[in-house]
Amino acid sequence: MIGTGSPVTTTERAEVTLDRTVDLRLLARAAAGDADAFDELIRPRLARLYRMAVAITRSEPDARDAVQDASISAWRELPRLRSPERFDAWLDQILVNACRALLRRSRRARVREIELVPDGADDDRQALGASTDPDVAEVDLIQRAFERLSPDVRSLLVLHYVEERPLAEIARIMGSPVGTIKWRLSNARRALDRELKAERR
Amino acid sequence: MTTNRDALIRAALAPSADLVVPTDLGDRINEGVRVTPQRGLGLQRWMGPLRRFVPELTPMPRAAAVVLTALLLLALAIVTVIGIASQRDPTFPSAVTAYHGGPTQDGVMPGPAPDGIATILLEAEMAGPMNNLSAPLVRDGIVFLADLRGNVEARRADDLTSVWATRDLPDGVEAPVLLGPTLVIAGRDGTVVGLDAASGTIRWTRSLDVTIESPLAGIDERVIVGSSDGVVAVLSAVDGAVVHRVDAGGPVKRSPPVADGIAYVVSDTGMVTAFDVATGGTTWVLDLARDDVEALAAPEVSTPAFADGILYVARGPNDASVPHEVVAVDVGTQEIRWRSTAPSTGRLFVGAITDDDVITIGEADGVIRRFDRATGESDVLYQNAAAMGALPTVVDDTLFVSSYDGMVRAIDLASGAERWHVQLDGQPTMPVVVDGRIHVGTSLGEVVIIGT
Numbered sequence: 287m288i289g290t291g292s293p294v295t296t297t298e299r300a301e302v303t304l305d306r307t308v309d310l311r312l313l314a315r316a317a318a319g320d321a322d323a324f325d326e327l328i329r330p331r332l333a334r335l336y337r338m339a340v341a342i343t344r345s346e347p348d349a350r351d352a353v354q355d356a357s358i359s360a361w362r363e364l365p366r367l368r369s370p371e372r373f374d375a376w377l378d379q380i381l382v383n384a385c386r387a388l389l390r391r392s393r394r395a396r397v398r399e400i401e402l403v404p405d406g407a408d409d410d411r412q413a414l415g416a417s418t419d420p421d422v423a424e425v426d427l428i429q430r431a432f433e434r435l436s437p438d439v440r441s442l443l444v445l446h447y448v449e450e451r452p453l454a455e456i457a458r459i460m461g462s463p464v465g466t467i468k469w470r471l472s473n474a475r476r477a478l479d480r481e482l483k484a485e486r487r
Numbered sequence: 488m489t490t491n492r493d494a495l496i497r498a499a500l501a502p503s504a505d506l507v508v509p510t511d512l513g514d515r516i517n518e519g520v521r522v523t524p525q526r527g528l529g530l531q532r533w534m535g536p537l538r539r540f541v542p543e544l545t546p547m548p549r550a551a552a553v554v555l556t557a558l559l560l561l562a563l564a565i566v567t568v569i570g571i572a573s574q575r576d577p578t579f580p581s582a583v584t585a586y587h588g589g590p591t592q593d594g595v596m597p598g599p600a601p602d603g604i605a606t607i608l609l610e611a612e613m614a615g616p617m618n619n620l621s622a623p624l625v626r627d628g629i630v631f632l633a634d635l636r637g638n639v640e641a642r643r644a645d646d647l648t649s650v651w652a653t654r655d656l657p658d659g660v661e662a663p664v665l666l667g668p669t670l671v672i673a674g675r676d677g678t679v680v681g682l683d684a685a686s687g688t689i690r691w692t693r694s695l696d697v698t699i700e701s702p703l704a705g706i707d708e709r710v711i712v713g714s715s716d717g718v719v720a721v722l723s724a725v726d727g728a729v730v731h732r733v734d735a736g737g738p739v740k741r742s743p744p745v746a747d748g749i750a751y752v753v754s755d756t757g758m759v760t761a762f763d764v765a766t767g768g769t770t771w772v773l774d775l776a777r778d779d780v781e782a783l784a785a786p787e788v789s790t791p792a793f794a795d796g797i798l799y800v801a802r803g804p805n806d807a808s809v810p811h812e813v814v815a816v817d818v819g820t821q822e823i824r825w826r827s828t829a830p831s832t833g834r835l836f837v838g839a840i841t842d843d844d845v846i847t848i849g850e851a852d853g854v855i856r857r858f859d860r861a862t863g864e865s866d867v868l869y870q871n872a873a874a875m876g877a878l879p880t881v882v883d884d885t886l887f888v889s890s891y892d893g894m895v896r897a898i899d900l901a902s903g904a905e906r907w908h909v910q911l912d913g914q915p916t917m918p919v920v921v922d923g924r925i926h927v928g929t930s931l932g933e934v935v936i937i938g939t
Contacts, residue, residue, distance in 0.1 A: 317525075321517070321521050325520070332513055336508045341500055341501060346509075350512060354512065354519060358516065358520060358523050362523055365525050386658070426499075428496055432500060436659070437658075438658075438675065443496070447493065448497060448502075466698045466738070469738055469785070470698070472805060473700075484891075
């Protein structure tokens with residue numbers, strides 16, 4: 287049951303991703319101010335939102351805050367949603383913006399993030415996806431390089447690599463034309479390469 | 488095609504399959520929702536339940552909202568115009584330091600340069616990091632700084648104490664521009680903001696439906712905003728009104744040089760568009776693209792520079808292993824005077840234009856070259872130990888250059904000898920040399936003044 291502390295398995299994730307139909311009646315009730323309807327609408331989506339937020343922020347507490355902020359923003363703005371069938375893309379857009387805003391607010395200096403690694407941080411890193419295969423060193427480097435990137439670049443890379451969203455959908459979420467997203471994705475890869483080089487030095 | 492590298496990135500970025508959604512998250516959201524009112528005009532809220540059954544009624548309240556909003560905006564605009572008119576300070580000096588030295592972007596700074604061996608004189612923490620495509624602006628002893636996180640501030644150059652700071656502006660800000668009494672910044676999301684340079688208060692905000700990844704340019708009371716969507720907008724610095732829109736034939740990520748009222752925009756696709764800033768009329772277009780370059784990878788261009796009727800452009804494919812070329816275009820005849828490729832790797836940035844040479848820096852190989860302005864022949868002026876991402880600047884016979892390893896160096900333009908260097912934390916921006924001091928921001932969010 288999502289929202290009760292159960293792990294999100296790959297299988298569940300696939301189901302969540304595929305189950306993107308919106309109950310328009312429920313949505314209309316929520317848009318008209320029915321908080322129970324909104325609760326019914328948002329809970330099945332929490333696992334997907336939380337996973338995406340963790341990937342972007344690389345922090346479970348930050349991800350929790352981002353999902354909460356985004357959900358409440360969605361509730362507040364719901365009466366203004368013009369295309370109810372695009373609810374999920376709209377919700378994703380709000381979440382990505384919430385993650386970006388949260389990362390900007392946190393203003394943690396890059397060096398501080400690297401130096402102040404608390405005891406047990408390796409365990410945390412593993413929980414966030416560090417691999418135990420022979421490429422573990424490279425994976426670890428990528429994770430550290432990723433944490434040095436700007437919020438926008440992080441969001442873009444997560445939508446592309448983790449969420450595996452098509453370019454058109456990323457464009458809708460990021461509010462840019464598809465062509466621009468292609469360029470920005472190319473730039474994001476270069477930015478990641480740059481930070482990887484810096485990490486290797 | 489998925490590569491092993493893509494798979495590694497995916498493995499690194501994907502959260503663990505064991506990730507657990509916090510048990511109380513749904514309840515916390517529910518609690519938050521119950522104390523948060525929904526937005527919408529009163530009439531719309533009343534129409535909500537009805538809309539489910541009578542959807543054709545929806546346009547009526549929306550139209551009412553639009554009319555009401557328009558009236559409010561009109562009233563706000565009138566108040567703002569009256570406010571600006573009463574605040575204009577006619578004694579404000581007209582001299583401006585903009586990105587890469589000024590409208591022509593030739594890298595020549597007002598100076599004077601510091602005498603002797605320079606060291607760090609002052610440093611202060613900013614609210615956020617500065618992009619290496621940005622730079623401090625300095626005028627009348629005030630340093631203006633815009634960081635990547637939407638913070639803009641003014642500090643006194645003599646002690647770096649704060650004059651004003653304005654927060655929560657659009658993020659992703661590239662280099663701003665000072666036009667008369669207005670400091671103009673632009674965020675990546677397409678929002679352009681005009682701030683009162685004396686107080687930091689917002690004079691106007693304009694939302695353009697584009698992505699901005701380019702420093703701003705400007706002349707007189709006109710701001711030139713390049714966009715990654717291939718459109719260049721010219722705005723009034725007085726009220727932010729869009730005066731002209733110009734098709735640039737491709738994404739514009741570098742600010743255009745402006746000379747004699749003509750802006751020279753160079754898109755990543757190699758299209759040069761010359762247009763009259765006053766009228767918005769395109770005077771000519773020239774395609775610099777070459778099939779052999781374009782076939783390799785997505786092309787990109789560095790900040791173009793202008794001097795003595797010649798536009799200098801460095802461009803090439805987005806591939807670190809392929810050298811970029813420098814192209815000299817005669818803007819009077821639109822003829823290409825020369826194209827020259829140095830035996831370097833990766834991107835070349837056109838740095839400064841001296842009397843005889845075009846100084847370039849190699850981003851990846853750290854080589855500073857000089858291209859003969861008459862022939863395009865090049866030689867190495869200085870071999871840097873580290874890669875360089877910010878544009879260099881010139882005062883008299885000295886080149887000032889920042890590198891990714893945190894160094895700011897002074898190099899003798901005649902001999903290529905290093906005169907001094909200063910080590911900073913983080914990547915410094917372009918060095919801005921004014922009043923005997925060098926001003927830089929850094930990627931770690933510091934402003935530093937170097938001098939003797």
